[in-house]
Amino acid sequence: MIELERTFLAKEIPNDIKSFTPREIIDIYIPKKSHMDLRIRKNGDKYEMTRKHPIENGDASIQDEQTISLEKEEFNVLSKVKGKKSRKIRYFKAFNNYTMEVDVYQDSLSGLVLVDFEFKTEKDKDSFKMPDFCLIDVTQEEFIAGGMLAGKSYKDLEPRLKEFGYSPLYLND
Numbered sequence: 001m002i003e004l005e006r007t008f009l010a011k012e013i014p015n016d017i018k019s020f021t022p023r024e025i026i027d028i029y030i031p032k033k034s035h036m037d038l039r040i041r042k043n044g045d046k047y048e049m050t051r052k053h054p055i056e057n058g059d060a061s062i063q064d065e066q067t068i069s070l071e072k073e074e075f076n077v078l079s080k081v082k083g084k085k086s087r088k089i090r091y092f093k094a095f096n097n098y099t100m101e102v103d104v105y106q107d108s109l110s111g112l113v114l115v116d117f118e119f120k121t122e123k124d125k126d127s128f129k130m131p132d133f134c135l136i137d138v139t140q141e142e143f144i145a146g147g148m149l150a151g152k153s154y155k156d157l158e159p160r161l162k163e164f165g166y167s168p169l170y171l172n173d
Contacts, residue, residue: 003052003063003118004125007144008134009166010102010113017102017171020091025103029150030083037147040070040078047075061125061139084151089171095131098124104171108153111168112161114144136164 014020023044030038037053047070055064070078086109091102098117105112115134119125130137138144143160154168 001065001067002055003065004061004120004122005063005116005118006061006125006128006137006139008115008117008130009136009138009144009161009164010115010133010169011135012133013104013113013169013171014093014102014133017091020093020102022089022091024087025090026085026087027146027150028079028081028083028085029147030078030081039146039150040075040083042075042079047072049078059140060142060145062122084147086146086150098128104169105149105154109149109157111154111170112149112157113169114138135166138164 024042025044026042028040030040038049038051040049041047048067049070050065050067052063052065054060054062056062087106088103088109089106091104093100093102095117098119101116101118103114103116105114115131117128119128141160142148143157149157
């Protein structure tokens with residue numbers, strides 16, 4: 001399957017995020033190396049294994065994505081493999097005929113908030129205008145890819161994030 005996606009650093013968390021549909025996501029990237037493209041994921045009550053990598057001259061907005069469903073028991077066994085983890089709460093909401101995914105990272109990555117949009121056509125992806133609550137498009141920034149974030153802390157990313165004028169964001173309960 002081809003995934004067409006753009007990723008933005010959030011400038012602010014949308015005010016109405018509490019009305020979004022939340023789901024806890026735990027990603028484990030394997031094997032442990034600098035940039036993994038194989039992950040196992042707990043996505044709410046669903047489990048899967050995905051391999052994802054750019055297919056066009058390193059363009060991270062166009063990815064080949066292969067996913068297989070896992071049973072909970074399979075995930076539990078595979079999750080014992082040494083890998084790099086990250087945990088986030090993903091909030092889903094419709095936005096101008098697209099699905100918006102707001103990822104509020106937890107634990108050591110707390111303060112990082114990314115916003116993803118997936119598209120059906122390259123024309124839609126290329127013509128999409130960044131929403132006001134987003135700071136900058138980081139789709140092509142390798143350091144922000146899931147496999148690069150896993151196993152890191154906000155402090156690890158902070159120097160790069162400051163280059164974009166990003167300030168940490170936290171969801172108030």
